[in-house]
Amino acid sequence: MQPSKQLIGVIDFPGRDRDALAETIAGDGLAVFAVDNVEELPAETALVVAHVRAVPSRDWATLALRLPTLVVSDDRLDTDLLKAVDAGLVDYIVEPLRHGHLLRRMIHKAIELRELALERARDREHLAELNDNLETHLAMLRLDQQAGGQIQRKLLPPRPQTVGQITCDYWLAPSLYLSGDFLDFQRFNERYTLFYFADVSGHGASSAFVTVLLKYLSNRWQNEWDGSRPETLAPHWLGELNRELIDTGIGKHATLFVGVIDQQRRYLHYSLGAQLPMPMMVANGTVHSLPGEGMPVGLFPGVTYPELGCELPKNFRLWLCSDGILECLPGETLDKRLKELETRVLDSETLEDLRSNLLLEDLSDDDESVAESGSGREKLPDDLTIMMLSGFGDANS
Known part of the structure; x- marks a missing residue:
């Protein structure tokens, strides 16, 4: 027997009719093994051709589950033929010796369908294995993202907090576990308070890494500042960050607002890189956006950022919102x-x-729950961040 041949089992009572049926099937290059009952079939049998008279009616269902089976009969009106078909066997043919060519075509078709079914079963098994692996990796990624989100939240300043006569509060809701929005608010000395508000392009880990870089660089530049010429600090920060982001080559850019509050003068020195919406100043029952414009940070080399400033009135509220709020x-x-x-x-x-x-x-207002769950924020269009600075409630203090 050639290895490429499919083995066809023939179940019938011994005799000339069974031999003739076996020869008819073998005429198309198929290997045939004739037996008296199903238990004698070799394990490698691909398909069974069973005569209706040779299999008890109670055994058809078992045979159908074990192997694809074609039923043959010499009489179309044989009642057992209908019972065999009802049990779920592949097909039937009457007077197989007269229709040998049709029988062989039916055998080849049934074998082809069985191979396709086995292939689909293997594919389903492989797909289930891939899905299990994917679920495992997704669970690991989710844990990593949750841990990263918690670390990122720890880098944010305490909220609310008051430095001198200025109070800062904020709310940040990431659309994913990690956020591309970031902010900071720190005392430099008794006179100056520094803050910034950033929105890094994109979402996820790569954008969050930029916020960590921003935190590191701002701390370094703050330590290097000697407290002189506060009007130059914000544009200097933006220029340096622009260079750092371009040099890293990670393809990320950001919009930023950087401010230096002079509590002695009650004055805000600031600069910006394409901040949208612009910070809104509320005082004396009116609201207006701070003036100014600047290029995004991390897109174009050699950009110079503006030196801007404004007085801080009594009982002011300065609002900063990320573009997701829009x-x-x-x-x-x-x-x-x-x-x-x-x-x-x-x-x-x-x-x-x-x-x-x-x-x-x-939406959750708890930092830990936000970091752990991402707040189920698939419904959010973007990271959402609001920052409010207020102060100078007593003009004579």
């Missing part, structure tokens, strides 16, 4: 959404007020 507002155009944001900012005394006005009060 997705939560009605309006078909950017201008309409910015106007809507100004209206809701003006109507908000506290961070909780603005979250309520933006219909974001149901």
Whole structure:
């Protein structure tokens, strides 16, 4: 027997009819093994051709489960033939010796279908194994992302906190476990307080790594600053960060607002890199966006960032929002959404007020739960971050 031949088992009572049936099947190059009952079939049997008279009716179902089986009969009206077909056997043929060519074609087709079924079963098994591996890797990635999110949250400043006469509070809701939004608020000395608000392009780990780099660089530059010429600190930071991001070659850029608050003068020195929306100053019942413009950080080499500044009035509130907040507002155009944001900012005394006005009060306000669960934030269009600075409640202090 050639290795490439499929072994066909023939079940029938011994005799000339069985021999003739076996010869008919073998005429198309098929290997045939004739037996009296199913138990005598070799393990490598690919298909069975069983005569209806040779298999008890109670055994058809068992045979159908074991091997693909074609039933042959000499009489179309044989009642056992219908019982065999009802048991789930592949097909049947009447007077097989007269229709040998048809029988062989049916055998080849049945074998082909069985091989396809076995291949599908193997594919399903392989796919199930791949899915199990994928679930394992996803679980590991989820744990890594959750751990990374917790570490990233630990890098954020305490909230709320008061430095001198300035209070800072913020809320950050990542759309994934890790966030591309980041901020900081630190005392430099009794006179100066430094802060920044950043939105790194993209999501996930690569964007979060940039926020860690930003934290490291800002701490280094703060330690290198001698406290002189505060108007130059913010543009210097942005220029240095622009160079660092371009030199890393990671293809990430960011929008930033960097501020230096002079509590003695009650003055804000600042610079910006394409911040959107611009910080909004609320005082004396009015709201306006701080003026200025600058290029994104990390896109173009040799960019110079502006030196900007403004007085800080009594009882001011300075609001900074990431661009994801704009997705939560009605309006078909950017201008309409910015106007809507100004209206809701003006109507908000506290961070909780603005979250309520933006219909974001149901999202978690707990740092740990945000980091651990990503807050189930598939519904969020982007990372959402709000930062509020306020102060100088007593103009004579």
